[in-house]
Amino acid sequence: MGVGNEDGVVIRAAEKAGEAAKITVNCPDKTGLGCDFCWIIFDFGLRISKADVSTDGRWCFCVFWVLPCWTNGKKVQWGRLKSRLLSACPSLPIPFFHDPSSLPTNAQLFLLKILCLDRKGLLHEVTQVLSELELRIQRVKVSTTPDGGVVDLFFISDSRELLHTQKRKEETCERLNSVLGDTCAPCEIESPGVEYELPRNGFTSLPTAVAEELFRSEPSHDRGSVKETTSVSVDNSLSPAHTILHIRCVDQKGLLYDVLRTLKDCNIQIAYDRFLTNKEGFREIDLFVQRSDGKKIEDPEEQRLLCCRIIAEIRHPLRVTIASRGPDSELIIANPVELSGKGRPRVFYDVTVALKLLGICIFSAEIGRQSAMGKQWEVYRFLLDEGGAASLLTDRGRRRVVDVVRNVLMGWAY
The missing domain is CATH 3.30.70.260 (ACT domain)
Structure with a gap:
């Protein structure tokens, strides 16, 4: 059951062809919530062109700018998309960290x-x-x-x-x-x-x-540009409470979903996420993250494994x-x-x-x-x-x- 407040999701459709629609979500937070929103947006045939996601640990504020993946003139069902996003918004009490016992049951077939x-x-x-x-x-x-x-x-x-x-x-x-x-x-x-x-x-x-x-x-079939231009760096010097992940890579469908899916499965909490396109056509993603215990990722081996996994999920x-x-x-x-x-x-x-x-x-x-x-x-x-x-x-x-x-x-x- 979602948060139950229709103002929790606001969608502003594009005024002109080629412009991005704007989706704003304001609701309680939980680990992996941004990934869940990206999954729903992806499922509606939309591509995220830009995004800002922030949380104070209990409340989440997300803004997604989206474009259709197709070019055949199909209209987006904005009302249904809003309902689906609302249904994904948590209700209090907030399940902040990942709990395997809370995984959804299989849908009826x-x-x-x-x-x-x-x-x-x-x-x-x-x-x-x-x-x-x-x-x-x-x-x-x-x-x-x-x-x-x-x-x-x-x-x-x-x-x-x-x-x-x-x-x-x-x-x-x-x-x-x-x-x-x-x-x-x-x-x-x-x-x-x-x-x-x-x-x-x-x-x-x-x-x-x-x-x-x-x-x-x-x-064996690899796209060279993806391999050569994908990089993930870790910085612990800019924030006293968060590890900063900086990702640079070629754009592709579902990119933000793949990154957030990886962090969700690693039980990494995201405090802030900025998803942009730079002038050369590459994607720049900055993420302020913490471990499930609320601490920074400081162990070098843990940092290396996380970066390797993110790179692998982006490339393949x-x-x-x-x-x-x-x-x-x-x-x-x-x-x-x-x-x-x-x-x-x-x-x-x-x-x-x-x-x-x-x-x-x-x-x-x-x-x-x-x-x-x-x-x-x-x-x-x-x-x-x-x-x-x-x-x-x-x-x-x-x-x-x-x-x-x-x-x-x-x-x-x-």
């Missing part, structure tokens, strides 16, 4: 069944509608039949927590049916039965060689590779899961955007989780239809697919 004739971009169309309705895809099983049909099973949860109502189910099915057209049978939403139980992690584990390539500390917030699966090609994407259990927003949506741009059809898709490198990862697996995709027949073409998918996910030019 529902099964969405779609049966229709296959066509290019179908999965993207479904994903776009679900995103607009604030329905999150937790797991998915997509398969194509020999007669040209497709069977899509989406295990979804509702950010509004209303999918158990008949009205919300009907709204969702009506939107989907209107987009999918007459080639599809009417959509159905129900509670998943035992016949639809999935493996514990959502799918069988990745082959050892593929997992080693995907989760290696330095992925997502892993993308293509592997052979029998005679076919499988696109695999992995991203770290927060300790709270939340995965990165909009990954499935962005991948379907990239594959649609490339003209590549999806034969089947799965979402699951796998443990590696001491943490849990959300893994997306897409078996690609190579029938009309000459780009998948050569190593150069497959590298091009990986690059385009990664660039869409990271918000880079492709």
Whole structure:
């Protein structure tokens, strides 16, 4: 339950095209709250262009300037965004430091069944509608039949927590049916039965060689500019009570979320955060932080490990590779899961955007989780239809697919 005061979140929409909207949040504080706000903003398809976050240890004041990630004219649902941000605002008493027992329980899952004739971009169309309705895809099983049909099973949860109502189910099915057209049978939403139980992690584990390539500390496909220009420095001389982290790096989608997610999982409390773009197009982030015991980070080894982790999460917030699966090609994407259990927003949506741009059809898709490198990862697996995709027949073409998918996910030019 949020703070319960509508004045706690104020949104001022942009007056002109290309200008940033301004979101102000004023509420009680807790460790990781800035990360939670960034996650919600990211989930609404918005990109943070500038931010100021400050707290006195009990009350938090945040200002975010945001721009849409897309260019297709979709309107932002500002009223729904405000409601979501309000719901994330803590109520008193304030859970100031991280308490594992306070982690959210898993959201109720529902099964969405779609049966229709296959066509290019179908999965993207479904994903776009679900995103607009604030329905999150937790797991998915997509398969194509020999007669040209497709069977899509989406295990979804509702950010509004209303999918158990008949009205919300009907709204969702009506939107989907209107987009999918007459080639599809009417959509159905129900509670998943035992016949639809999935493996514990959502799918069988990745082959050892593929997992080693995907989760290696330095992925083979690296963007040089990110590697060369990412730096994190520590300063304990400017503040008597806080350690100052200064981060400089290339801009990318979800950058502030990735930084705050890392600090949240390390149980680091942020007193002040300034997120700016400098004249050369790089990002400058200044953070005044403390350990969970309220002290500065003074141990050199602790400083080194924290800096290394932040750099790693900035450089590789997502892993993308293509592997052979029998005679076919499988696109695999992995991203770290927060300790709270939340995965990165909009990954499935962005991948379907990239594959649609490339003209590549999806034969089947799965979402699951796998443990590696001491943490849990959300893994997306897409078996690609190579029938009309000459780009998948050569190593150069497959590298091009990986690059385009990664660039869409990271918000880079492709």
